Amino acid sequence: MNTVIFKESVVRSLRDFSFFILTVIITGINLFLYLTYHFQSFGIDRFLLWLTFMFDILVVMAYSGYLSSKLFIREIERKSMEILFLTQSGKIGTYMQKTLAGYFLIFTISFIAFFQPIVTMFNFGTVPLLFIYWSSIYFLISLISGIFVFSLSNAVGFALKKSIYSMLGVSFYIIISFFTLALIPLQWNNDFDIMAWITVFPFMASRFAFLATEAYGTVPPNILILAVLGIVWIVIIENTLWEVKV
Amino acid sequence: MNAVRVDKINVWYGKFQALKDVSFEIPTGKVAGLLGPNGAGKTTLIKSMLSLLPYKGEIKFFGRPLNKREVGYISENEGLYEWMSVEEYLEYFSRLYGVPTKMVEEVIDIVGLKENRDKKIGSLSKGTKRRVSIARSIIHNPRIIIMDEPLSGLDPLIKKELTELIKKVSGEKTFIISSHQLRDIEGICDWLILIKNGEIVDYGDPESIIKRYRPLREIVFTVEPRDVEKVKNIMDVEGVESLEVKNNTIIVKFSGNSDDIIFEALLKNGIKFNLKTDSLDSIYREVFK
Numbered sequence: 464m465n466t467v468i469f470k471e472s473v474v475r476s477l478r479d480f481s482f483f484i485l486t487v488i489i490t491g492i493n494l495f496l497y498l499t500y501h502f503q504s505f506g507i508d509r510f511l512l513w514l515t516f517m518f519d520i521l522v523v524m525a526y527s528g529y530l531s532s533k534l535f536i537r538e539i540e541r542k543s544m545e546i547l548f549l550t551q552s553g554k555i556g557t558y559m560q561k562t563l564a565g566y567f568l569i570f571t572i573s574f575i576a577f578f579q580p581i582v583t584m585f586n587f588g589t590v591p592l593l594f595i596y597w598s599s600i601y602f603l604i605s606l607i608s609g610i611f612v613f614s615l616s617n618a619v620g621f622a623l624k625k626s627i628y629s630m631l632g633v634s635f636y637i638i639i640s641f642f643t644l645a646l647i648p649l650q651w652n653n654d655f656d657i658m659a660w661i662t663v664f665p666f667m668a669s670r671f672a673f674l675a676t677e678a679y680g681t682v683p684p685n686i687l688i689l690a691v692l693g694i695v696w697i698v699i700i701e702n703t704l705w706e707v708k709v
Numbered sequence: 710m711n712a713v714r715v716d717k718i719n720v721w722y723g724k725f726q727a728l729k730d731v732s733f734e735i736p737t738g739k740v741a742g743l744l745g746p747n748g749a750g751k752t753t754l755i756k757s758m759l760s761l762l763p764y765k766g767e768i769k770f771f772g773r774p775l776n777k778r779e780v781g782y783i784s785e786n787e788g789l790y791e792w793m794s795v796e797e798y799l800e801y802f803s804r805l806y807g808v809p810t811k812m813v814e815e816v817i818d819i820v821g822l823k824e825n826r827d828k829k830i831g832s833l834s835k836g837t838k839r840r841v842s843i844a845r846s847i848i849h850n851p852r853i854i855i856m857d858e859p860l861s862g863l864d865p866l867i868k869k870e871l872t873e874l875i876k877k878v879s880g881e882k883t884f885i886i887s888s889h890q891l892r893d894i895e896g897i898c899d900w901l902i903l904i905k906n907g908e909i910v911d912y913g914d915p916e917s918i919i920k921r922y923r924p925l926r927e928i929v930f931t932v933e934p935r936d937v938e939k940v941k942n943i944m945d946v947e948g949v950e951s952l953e954v955k956n957n958t959i960i961v962k963f964s965g966n967s968d969d970i971i972f973e974a975l976l977k978n979g980i981k982f983n984l985k986t987d988s989l990d991s992i993y994r995e996v997f998k
Contacts, residue, residue, distance in 0.1 A: 467804045475792075543788030545761055546845075549777055550805040 468552055472534055472564035479533070482568075485526050486575055492518050516601060519576045520608055527569055527609040531616035534561045569609035577602040710771065712737040712853055712883035713758070718766035720753050726907060727753045728764070733902050733912040737771070740879055742898035743887040744993070750907040751887040752785060755857050758885075770853060778806070781846030781854040785861070787838055791831030795822055795841055798830055799848060806849035813848070819878060820844040836867035840874065847878055854878075855885045860893040872897050891993040927962045928971060930982040943974045 476482060493515045538544045538561075547557045577598050713735040720728040728750050735741045743751050757764040759782055760775055770779060790798055799813045817826055820840050825833060830841060839859060846854050859875075860868045875884065876897055888894045901918055903910040911918055932940055934957045944952050948967025953960040959982075961971060975982055 465805065465807065467801065471801060541788050542784050542786045543790065545756075545759075545784055546782065546788050547805070548761065549759060549780065549782050550802070551777060551807055552805060553777070 465552055465556070466560065468547060468557055468560040469564050469567075472561055473567055476530065476533065476564070476568050477571075481526065481529060482572070485522060485572060489519055489522050489572075489576055492522070516604070519601065520605055523569065523572050523576060523605040523609045524612040526572055527565075527611075527613040528616045530565050530568055531613045534565050535617055565613050566610060569613060570606060573602050573606040573609060576605045710737050711735060711769075712739070712771060713741075713885070714767075714769045714772075715754075715758065716767040716769075718754070718757055718764050718768065720750075720757055720762060720764045720907075728757065728907045731766070731904070731907070731909050733909050735883060735885065735900055735902075737883055738881055739900035740875070740884040740886065740898050741900040741902060742891075742894040743885055743902045743904065744891060744894070745887075745889065745904035745910075747889050749889075749904045751889075751904060752857055753907075754904065755855055755885070755887060759855065778849060779852045781849070781851040783839075783842045783846050783854070783856040783859055785857045787842045789830045789838055789841060792829065794827050794829055795833075795844075796826045798841065799844055802845050803848055808849050812850075816844045816848050819847070820874065836863055836870065839863070839867075839871055843871075843874060843878065851882070853883045853885070857887050858889070859886060860888060861890075868893060927960055928968060929958065929960050931958050932980055932982050933957065936980045939978060939980060940975070943978055943980075944971070946970045946974055 496515045496518065535544075538547075544557065548554045550557075552560065711734045713733075715734070716732050718728050718731040719726065731750075731754060743754065745751050753762060756762040758768050758775075759780065768775065770776065790801070793801065796813060796817070799816060800810055803810050803812050817823055820843055822837070822840055822844060825837055830838065833841065842859075846856075856875075860871060863871065872893075875886070879897075886894050886898065895915070899914060900912070901915055902912040903918070911921065913921075937954055937957060937959070940959055941952065941954070944961060946967060947970065948963045949961055949971065951962045953962075963971065
């Protein structure tokens with residue numbers, strides 16, 4: 464298979480200033496949080512990890528939204544996508560390579576996020592079990608949510624007349640809503656382990672329903688897709704973050 | 710053999726029918742002008758031909774369905790990668806088409822981009838960007854090149870340069886060049902397709918189109934002042950419906966194929982005349998008014 468479009472998309476995106484800034488932001492914010500927390504308390508705990516984790520997820524998701532516009536929507540608006548369709552890659556090949564490039568980049572940035580707990584562990588000295596658990600969670604959740612926003616932004620962009628502005632508007636709205644969701648449990652931060660999922664789930668589900676109608680009001684079938692994805696996402700979070708005793 | 714055969718193409722945008730039973734043929738090696746006013750359906754037709762839009766009907770290139778290797782395409786907005794240099798861009802497409810990168814050298818040479826090869830595309834003038842588009846469209850040596858309004862928005866000098874370039878690269882290739890301005894393409898086209906409101910008005914070589922439309926037209930010519938009366942007397946030929954004289958300009962309206970008889974009568978009586986409007990331009994105005 465000809466992978467020219469994949470390579471070009473990845474190389475171009477890695478060279479883009481945003482990727483560098485993103486890495487600096489992730490590392491910078493996390494270090495800032497670790498250090499601030501360190502000076503205000505007595506070492507690492509779940510709240511610090513939760514907080515940094517949420518910031519990282521936000522950044523990865525924002526990048527995923529940006530990436531989708533860069534790889535697809537801008538190209539469509541510039542009309543260069545049509546020219547790519549007429550090469551040997553064809554329409555499906557072009558979409559596939561661009562999508563894979565997006566996934567590859569989200570994987571890369573999630574991998575960078577993966578190392579954040581290591582920084583924490585080495586700075587504060589904690590048990591290896593914590594490292595394995597949090598690193599895996601960091602990686603998985605940032606990757607899944609990044610891919611989720613990437614796909615969602617594309618879907619919204621294509622649905623809403625392929626306009627970059629509407630696409631970014633909606634995707635960022637979704638990102639911000641996710642962030643709000645993510646911060647909700649902070650009010651129970653002292654009692655993470657005993658927080659019953661049944662308290663959180665209806666609230667999250669209602670938020671998803673609201674988002675679905677807001678973002679996909681004009682495209683009824685996508686409401687179902689979003690709802691399913693949302694439920695999967697919630698279940699993953701429910702079963703990995705809240706239920707597992709650390 | 711026909712390079713292109715379009716048979717009863719219909720395209721809808723929702724409930725709006727953009728193309729209605731469009732059919733035409735283009736013989737191999739012709740430079741065909743797809744002519745029509747804005748909104749006539751030119752871009753829709755081109756995109757359908759390239760399978761970029763869904764359509765009903767049949768489109769064949771050299772008797773077969775579209776083969777991407779055989780077609781080069783220049784869209785209305787070039788869709789160039791402005792952050793790449795000319796050479797990088799052409800190399801990228803040579804790899805996409807699976808042709809040897811030595812073709813880049815060849816194409817840069819043909820299109821006259823030697824001086825700009827290392828420059829970023831974003832920094833180039835509009836005319837030079839069109840050259841880059843032409844270079845990209847021929848890099849895989851296609852048999853047909855389709856250009857959507859390649860000359861629009863350019864100043865006359867650049868238009869002339871690009872027209873020369875198209876003539877230069879045409880060779881054995883078949884070209885389809887869309888335009889809403891007859892003036893832009895009449896010098897290079899030896900085949901015309903006239904489209905209006907999503908329907909084909911006429912197609913064929915320019916001479917036969919002129920012939921077909923003559924019954925609807927008029928001949929305007931000037932003569933020496935002393936010959937005006939003489940012309941009035943000899944214009945009593947079959948088909949001439951009216952004769953109007955303004956100073957030494959004579960407007961003859963006629964039906965049928967009387968133009969040959971009129972010219973013959975003028976020449977037989979030794980009347981020198983300058984034909985003022987007997988070009989595609991008047992047909993264009995007639996068809997698209």
